[in-house]
Amino acid sequence: MRTIEPFGDQAVRVIFGNQIAPEIQMKINQFTEQFDQAPFAGFIEYVPSYTNVVFYYDPVKVLGVNYHAVTAQQHVINYLANMAKRVNGDINHKMHRRTVHIPVCYGGNFGPDLAEVAELHGLSVHEVIDMHSAPDYLVYMLGFAPGFPFLGGLPEELATPRRATPRLKIAAGSVGIAGKQTGAYPLDSPGGWQIIGRTPLPLFTPQSDPPTLLAAGDLVKFDPISRQEYIRIKEEHSLWG
């Protein structure tokens, strides 16, 4: 399934499916990699998400270099449709995924909701930590804040509703659960997620390029660490700025 839909007058959306699935993420990744080899004149940027990828363009520039185009939108849709046909033949191509290990200190003041989450599911705190740190999570997209990963792969047994009253401030690095999602906050933010731990690794790294620890398509493994290790890693990173 693949369709291309208009999205206002400066973007179009290429849709690869209607559910959250690693295969769909892989197709989107393949498509954007292909696109990187041959972007069209007037293209600005693309933004992938769970099921689709939006291509932003400057319609005046697109029309400026394609005198015969009826509309910039039609030209862009045709261009992407042609590219999609070519990508199709390549579908079995195995994708190399990078695994990023994110150390997490679970519980205590770093994870104020850990005990509550465990109790809610009739599990011990250690079982929650073991279950949360077992999977390879897939980064489907970044959004909401710089470097904020939308991760897939949370064990069903850990799915937990958001807190009834959101917190005004969740510290940067906090690792939480909201419904079937898990993720980590790159910046201090207000939020309703159940916070179970904290990572000393910065997810938003403004002085590096790209300025984020993760990118769509990465795998994430949470590694439980002690408070001593948390402090040690945190200090290492502040030394390097």
Place this chain on the structure above:
Amino acid sequence: MGLILIRKGFASAVQDLGRFGYQRFGIIVGGVMDPPSAKLANWLVGNGESAAVIEYSFLGPSILFSEDTLFAVTGAVCHPSLDGQEIGIGRPCLAREGQILTIGGLAYGSRGYLAVSGGVNTPLWFGSRSTYERAGQGGFKGRLLEEHDRIPVGETSERAKRIIASLAEKKSVIRWFAAMRRTYQGIQVIRVLPDILWPRFSEESRHTFLNTDYQITASSDRMGYRLEGAELALDESLELYSEAVTSGSIQVPRNGKPIILMTDHQSTGGYPRIAQVASVDLPLLSQLPPRSKLRFQLISNKEAEQQLVRQTRSLELLRNMITGQLDKLTR
């Protein structure tokens, strides 16, 4: 060399045309709310259109010039003065070292722009000087401007130096001014394109959306405009995954009250969208203050593109006229 803030005004910040290419990392585009007005300010002082400027909302700052500076004020209608002398907007002005520009309250429109020749010269962050307040990056130290800030200004071009010399010698006042043809009063017609979810909204909602007025509420900012008006509803509730959005996306959360995403919107969102504001109307929308009334009008993509091309052409004409006038000054 620079500008010293005497009064900060409201939400004054360094902005340029935005930071493109990093939305997929969750980094917003940002930049000026009203790009045509910011470009105009830059052209008036002999800058390229993408030079950084100071944007302010509702109340302009007061600024002390630490050396002779060519500057221009554009955007919202106001009555700026230089050491107490009214100077008008939309024209190049010369400030002498030690003079103070007072912009004051905005009479019509919400955002104003101050450009200086050489451009505001704060460090680039990912190709842009726009202030990204939430991430604490870009602009002046990643934040809104405060009193006593010293804002660095770039090198004055040879051309700007000649304009400065000419204005200084003749001691003449420029009699022309350049401005966008806009009115900010009355009910504003905002042209929109249907979103792909348009047919999923109830027939009544679609009719209401196009035939009743919506009002911009006070809880509106550079991220988005919250609207007051008839509530909108889907035929059947939809569970949507987060996906990329744009400036002008009109989202409808569960309470039925539409929100228009503006320049500082997050890169992704998960609410159903009923429509998208035509790009040609975004600069006008960005100037409308709270309590302004809107009426949405559906247009085709073809028409939206044609209007955008027309707007671009008329801006080019304006730029050429300004270039001609500035050339006359230096002849």
